[in-house]
Amino acid sequence: MYEALTSVSDMLSRNLDILCRQPLLVCGLLEDKLPQVLAEHGPAPRVFTTDYRYFQWLGSCAEITPEFGHAPAGKTAQGLLLLMPKAKAEAEYLLAACLPLLSTGAPVFIAGDNKGGVKSAPKLLAPYCAHVTKVDSARRASLYQAELTQPASPFNLSDWTKEYRLEQEQLTVCTLPGVFSAEHLDAGTQLLLNNAGTLQGRVLDFGCGAGVIGASLLKRNPAITLEQIDISALALEASRQTLARNGLQANLYPSDGLSETEGRFDCIISNPPFHAGLKTFYSTTETLLKEARHYLKPGGSLLLVANAFLPYPELIEQSFGGCETLAANGRFKIYRARA
Structure with a gap:
């Protein structure tokens, strides 16, 4: 590689x-x-x-x-x-x-x-x-x-930590340089949160970034057991700070894709990356779409947001046998598939 x-x-x-x-x-x-x-x-x-x-x-x-x-x-x-x-x-x-x-x-x-x-x-x-x-x-x-x-x-480290407030969620988000959504909540994640619905059980925040998705889910669904993974140490540290700042708890750990996770989840939720360095990069998300079904409990769901032009529904259908579009606007679509 x-x-x-x-x-x-x-x-x-x-x-x-x-x-x-x-x-x-x-x-x-x-x-x-x-x-x-x-x-x-x-x-x-x-x-x-x-x-x-x-x-x-x-x-x-x-x-x-x-x-x-x-x-x-x-x-x-x-x-x-x-x-x-x-x-x-x-x-x-x-x-x-x-x-x-x-x-x-x-x-x-x-x-x-x-x-x-x-x-x-x-x-x-x-x-x-x-x-x-x-x-x-x-x-x-x-x-x-x-x-x-x-x-x-x-x-x-504190000299490099920035914060912004999400009033609707009553959350303070902590960020570090180079971490996705470092200045504000991006439109794709907002659309995902608006359509996530009620979750329960064991939930995985895949590619957690600054921890916006996971922290919001914990606020809305305090009974869930949340795990957050990312390939970036800066993202994991930002997520750790976001959780601490809001008095929330989750299990954070580094993982290349789903490789370091154990057991199965009730829901895997993600605003997956498609940029790496100067190049467009899809392989992490494509691997997630192909493998996620094997990491979900029966009836468990994959929930993600993606740019509308990306060909993810076909990949999801190949793996899960079906793909539901929950919401869409001019730029993003929310997809759900069930194991």
Whole structure:
């Protein structure tokens, strides 16, 4: 899945002489075997990722023990390589979380796709580094290099947590950079909540994001047993904070699709993702639609919202034998299927 090098890593492989002088802390949009390439040509890097799928994959490599979470562990690092994430706010967050682990004079690198925001590297590094140099550009990707010129302030998660209020639900939603619905309740989730009806039993919030769906369901159906899963450590932390902020409880854990869940559910509910990095990405949702029936109790339901143009009803019908459209507007549709 991650074996082939991306164009960004292809460009970085031309610069191993400067990247492999010390073991780097590598983080950001990790999509390939770049850490192994670095380990083959120098000291093994330390890899921190907020992506559970990548964490699991890289964990099978003998040379590297990756870290998964919303922030890296507090041990010092000799340098940093940030692979530019999709959201600039997430890049700022990762720099704030990682740079306090470096000493003054340590090298700092930012690399990424030219269409993915990497050109903002000088501005991103300005608070920490006096000079930023563009050292390479190839394959529509660029690499910037700098040196930490002043100690970074200790990382404080609360500085990066934002809140917004849902008056109809009487909920306060906590969010972190890069998490879906980070600024407000999106229209698709609102339509889903308006048509979710009354739920009972064991409920799974698939791809929980900032926890809006799960927290709303708990408010409306306090007797349910809720589990929330996501591939993103930042999403899980945002959901944890949302639950705590509203005095609610659920079982949160990382999962690549349904792989880490156990037993069967009365309902699986989701506003599933279809973007990953710079690419449109459907496979997670397609796998969910194919597998969900096997994770539901007899009579249990799959309930999801999707962009109206996506061909999900056909996939649902193939797996469940039927697909009901509960609601629709110009952009979104709400689908339900029963096991």
